[in-house]
């Protein structure tokens with residue numbers, strides 16, 4: 001059959017990446033999309049900017065010598081949302097919006113009428129995807145326009161385009177069932193004909209290779225993933241008119257799922273050889289006639305590749321497959337664009353790093369060395385090993401005091417007095433009313449605040465002027481909270497560019513970037529700081545701001561810190577020591593800060609751990625060890641204070657299931673937790689996990705601009721009250737307010753305080 005012949009002879013490629021970022025080297029897409037939402041940029045202009053960003057990205061790959069270029073990795077918001085659109089699987093509440101792009105953004109962000117899709121973490125990264133909702137009324141249908149358009153665009157430029165699409169197993173495994181529907185994964189059979197159809201359309205468009213992303217195959221997210229994948233890819237492989245298929249696994253080791261894939265007629269597999277192991281590849285029969293895309297360059301961390309080691313890894317797997325292509329371990333979505341945008345980096349550090357552009361070149365160097373011999377790339381190999389040696393011997397990597405302190409940590413250092421006893425002492429000190437009202441920390445990060453920071457950076461204003469402006473912000477936020485009638489106040493975090501970066505910038509052992517932006521969700525970006533050495537805290541980081549806020553009010557002001565696990569999760573981490581050791585070092589630095597806050601008279605300190613769930617390993621076997629070190633790090637950070645100092649923590653991003661026991665083990669006096677979207681269900685789970693301390697279930701969802709009504713909050717609170725009782729219940733939104741506007745914050749909090757007051761009246765006044 002002619003098509004089959006064409007596939008077999010489809011020249012395998014040798015040099016590629018699994019995907020790229022799209023936000024733009026200077027966040028051009030963020031600005032364009034946000035201007036479009038604000039009505040300041042029309043659709044044609046938005047599309048022009050998007051097209052230019054795609055072309056620049058593709059050109060960069062081609063120039064680096066890649067012979068296969070991933071396309072359809074562009075997205076106006078999120079690639080999983082794009083897949084929901086591809087499969088026509090948006091929930092019916094969006095059907096009334098006729099225009100496809102308006103509908104797309106409505107699904108991502110919601111409108112006054114409809115709530116958006118839920119957002120959650122993409123595996124163990126800090127990227128968020130929009131969770132597909134699969135209900136009884138979902139009928140799948142193929143909308144291939146976007147992927148075909150990107151293929152056409154790249155082909156016109158003469159580029160070897162390889163479309164990348166989220167695979168059916170991963171798509172359904174990440175979906176949630178709604179309206180009483182069964183598990184989405186049971187509907188795989190319905191997706192197979194659509195993907196077959198898509199394959200044919202791509203073949204018709206001249207596509208030689210297609211990449212179907214199946215990262216879920218490195219997890220234990222569902223039973224029988226290997227068998228399910230085998231059956232799907234047998235079916236897709238049997239399609240006569242199709243491009244060659246590569247199935248990409250990443251973020252871990254596929255284990256025996258690789259054997260299942262190898263049994264199918266697909267032409268290639270991509271394997272993460274940074275987080276996964278070469279043994280899996282070597283132990284998998286059936287790869288001999290396939291293309292193996294070997295992910296030896298770390299796609300999600302920023303360290304320069306050890307080329308010798310990567311070349312050795314490639315040599316190990318060379319005999320396992322028909323052809324070995326060199327690649328990144330995953331998409332470079334998770335790292336900044338290029339070191340070229342960093343003017344002020346420490347020169348040594350620069351040599352140790354590789355952002356996306358530098359990784360593109362590393363891939364090409366390794367591929368050339370693999371085919372033409374090491375001698376062809378001698379200079380690059382020499383540079384890599386001297387940079388590595390410089391890093392390994394840099395004295396800033398080791399701080400003996402920090403290591404000695406950690407060695408000396410005992411069980412007593414991670415244990416506080418009994419929780420009930422703490423509660424009594426804290427209540428004596430704080431004298432709070434029942435159902436205390438509070439907020440999670442941040443208030444709107446207005447553009448005035450950000451512009452002040454930009455002005456400080458550019459030298460337009462000095463430090464004193466900047467501090468004045470921030471103090472004015474704090475004064476405004478304190479006054480606002482008093483007028484609304486909240487019981488426990490916060491300073492509002494105006495001085496923080498980010499809840500992780502702010503601390504990292506003040507730690508020893510960390511570097512910050514100027515333009516190292518990475519997409520977090522939609523148009524929102526973060527600049528993850530780079531943890532390179534042992535961590536310590538030279539001086540207090542938050543005490544002056546909190547004590548200033550406390551001078552403005554007689555209500556207690558909560559100190560506000562980020563916990564060690566979250567700081568670690570949202571940083572680029574060292575790859576030369578276990579994560580647990582880095583977590584403990586950060587924990588000691590945070591402990592120092594809690595002790596200083598206490599000394600300064602602060603009675604309540606919140607240590608946020610929203611990323612506790614995020615670092616949970618993909619495989620069940622690895623989970624208990626992670627949870628043990630994560631809990632211990634939090635307890636190192638929070639057990640240095642007296643029993644009458646109240647420790648709060650905060651968690652968001654729901655899906656607490658597997659970490660619920662760990663949340664109880666944190667032993668915080670008060671835990672504020674996202675609950676609004678799951679209708680307080682988490683409270684029952686906490687109870688079952690033996691959690692007996694106080695809890696502030698988020699009573700409304702801050703991720704949407706919608707103002708919750710007083711009755712709606714009252715209903716949620718009443719449910720919480722009957723679940724945990726008045727003695728343990730706090731009242732708060734489900735996360736910080738930094739992304740919201742002030743008017744909606746005022747209205748929402750006013751309703752929240754009123755609902756709490758109403759409910760208080762119903763509580764019998766016993767002791």
Ligand SMILES: Nc1nc2c(c(=O)[nH]1)N[C@@H](CNc1ccc(C(=O)N[C@@H](CCC(=O)N[C@@H](CCC(=O)N[C@@H](CCC(=O)O)C(=O)O)C(=O)O)C(=O)O)cc1)CN2
Pocket residue numbers: 126447449450451453454496497498499500501520521523524525526527570739
């Ligand atoms: N690290 C981290 N990860 C996280 C979260 C988080 O808070 N931090 N929360 C969750 C995700 N939520 C997020 C919520 C908001 C933003 C967000 O708003 N990001 C800002 C950037 C925040 C920042 O770094 N701000 C800097 C720089 C701001 C900036 O862009 N300044 C302009 C100038 C000012 C202006 O034009 O407004 C510039 O430099 O060009 C500052 O305030 O100093 C954005 O995309 O716009 C990101 C993630 C999970 N992961």
Ligand code: MET
Pocket residue numbers: 440441442499560608610650652735736737738
């Ligand atoms: C992502 S959790 C955010 C917690 C932080 N204290 C804030 O309110 O912004």
Ligand SMILES: [Zn+2]
Pocket residue numbers: 440610650651652734735736
């Ligand atoms: Zn939060």
